Amino acid sequence: MLSLPTMNQENELEPEETSEELFERRVIKTDKGQEPYRIDKFLMNRIEGATRNKIQQALEAGLITVNGKTVKPNHKVKAFEEIVIYSTEHPDTTDVVPEPMEINIVYEDEAVIVIDKPAGMVVHPGSGNYTGTLLNGIAYYLKEQMPDLDEKVLPRYGLVHRIDKNTSGLLLMAKTAQAAAYLSKQFFDHTIQRKYIALVWGDFEQDEGTIVAHVGRNQRFRKLFESYPEGEHGKEAVTHYRVLERFNYVTLVECVLETGRTHQIRVHMKHIGHTLFADSTYGGDKILKGTIFSKYKQFVDNCLEICHRQALHAFTLGFKHPVTGKDMFFTSPLASDMEQVIDKWRRYVKGK
Structure with missing residues (x-):
């Protein structure tokens, strides 16, 4: 081991x-x-x-x-x-301790694995999270399949993209170096199809739009990222959004990424005044829109009790298979906490 x-x-x-x-x-x-x-x-x-x-x-x-x-x-x-x-x-340069754990694998073949990750699971080892991460579980899973696996190479290079700890949904991994290189190029060329579902604070004037603003680390608070619309800091980032459903004080939106920067959707949405619901890192775990009535506050608190993390779900994932060249496409049902909160807002609006 x-x-x-x-x-x-x-x-x-x-x-x-x-x-x-x-x-x-x-x-x-x-x-x-x-x-x-x-x-x-x-x-x-x-x-x-x-x-x-x-x-x-x-x-x-x-x-x-x-x-x-x-x-x-x-x-x-x-x-x-x-x-x-x-x-x-x-952190990928750190060796991974294989650990048995339950992993929801929605597709697998000789080249790729598609995983439906729950919210709360860290993707890769890092400070304070050297065990219990998705990569620890994948390392164990792959070693069971291939006892002669070179563990110093896998699963490290197989991680071709990441989603945040508290984001749920689809994640793609490669099982060979060739597949990793092929998939990484698709991410680099922005040909990977990714849609996210997010519940955000506030109502939108338009039904759809595009956010173009560099995303980079906050220059004072190093754990945070920030949008830089003038492009003087960070890396280019583009997010397209479309309104799916309006609930007066919050809105359900679909986000399509052209780029994949750290916290991109979270900081882009905050940048245009629509912080993700329940996102404690960026202030979405407080009432940002709505009334002053105590019943409304109690309602929002009840929603936050159900959803303890940013309301963001990696909903779809599309890519070209690195071996066959076939177009692959997957969807992930909304996580239950988001589903419950969305349903509560839906009923709240109908009640009013």
């Missing part, structure tokens, strides 16, 4: 200027008795083998945040602070 290598703690602090992506590697929470102490000295005592120079370089490069904000080396660590250390090393 594979085992995770010991994390090279010094490399956690190695900035790489050629990479825009940052990956969370370690979280340190100070306790109530923490005395004010310079962060560079504090981390020297907490990270074995780390030098003060490396820590200061990482701080200047924005690889270390305190309560979500970048800080200078002279920042004084205090009680009840959360320090997050990021790395430019992709």
